[in-house]
Amino acid sequence: MSTASQPVTDLSQQRVGQLVADDFRAAHIFSQFNIDFCCGGGRALSAACEKAGANLAEVKAALLACSAVGQKEDSLKQLPVDKLIDYIEDTHHTYVREKAPLLVEYSQKMVRAHGEHYEEIKPLAGWIRALVEDLVPHLMKEERILFPSIRAMAAGEQVNSCFGHIGNPINAMEHEHNDAGLVLEKIRELTNNYQAPEHACTTWRVCYASLAEFEADLMQHIHIENNILFAKALALSE
DSSP: OOOSSSOGGGGGGSBHHHHHHHOTHHHHHHHHTTOOOSTTTTSBHHHHHHHHTOOHHHHHHHHHHHHHHHHHHHHHHTSOHHHHHHHIIIIIIHHHHHHHHHHHHHHHHHHHHHTTTOTTHHHHHHHHHHHHHHHHHHHHHIIIIIHHHHHHHHTTOOOOOSSOSTHHHHHHHHHHHHHHHHHHHHHHHHTTTTOOOTTOOHHHHHHHHHHHHHHHHHHHHHHHIIIIIHHHHHHHHO
16 A cells, blocks of 8 residues: 555555555545545545544554555465465365354354343354354365366366366355355344444353454455456366
């Protein structure tokens, strides 16, 4: 999120319109903080935050985090297919297997402690379990069927499979990714965007914070597969 003439350390003095021109994702951040980047695009970030009543430090942190994600994505695009698959398995698949059982555990504790008094608790636990029960076999299908086939293609080997073109299992995985996104929408709705109520106990708060972290990781996970790995695989098939 920096221009050639102004370093990141001087971010507060950069014009919001230029920040959006440099990286369109800045527009999403400005919208979240009610910062005018259109008609007010000529304002320095510090002045734009003051006018919007936004916390400058929070806005700068969000912009820098977004920039870091973009840099990481660029580096992932440069990886060969086999290394990219290694990264997905070692980072995101491992994360799901470690964190998903904890989400189920937290939600079940909430059911036992609060399920009779707060109507959102039981359906929330049900959606969490549904998400986990969908994700675990999904990971196995990728690791045992799709990813080995993509690795073989990248190595120039003959792919002997029952699924035909590589696009067929890719379409199936993308469909399951969409299903996971729909379940997350239900979970977000039931948790008020992961905002625990004032009366929430520690487990309740930990569960909501863990869900927010889990969604962020899963969205990045899905993005890397759908838009980087699968795109590379389809290009190889051509």
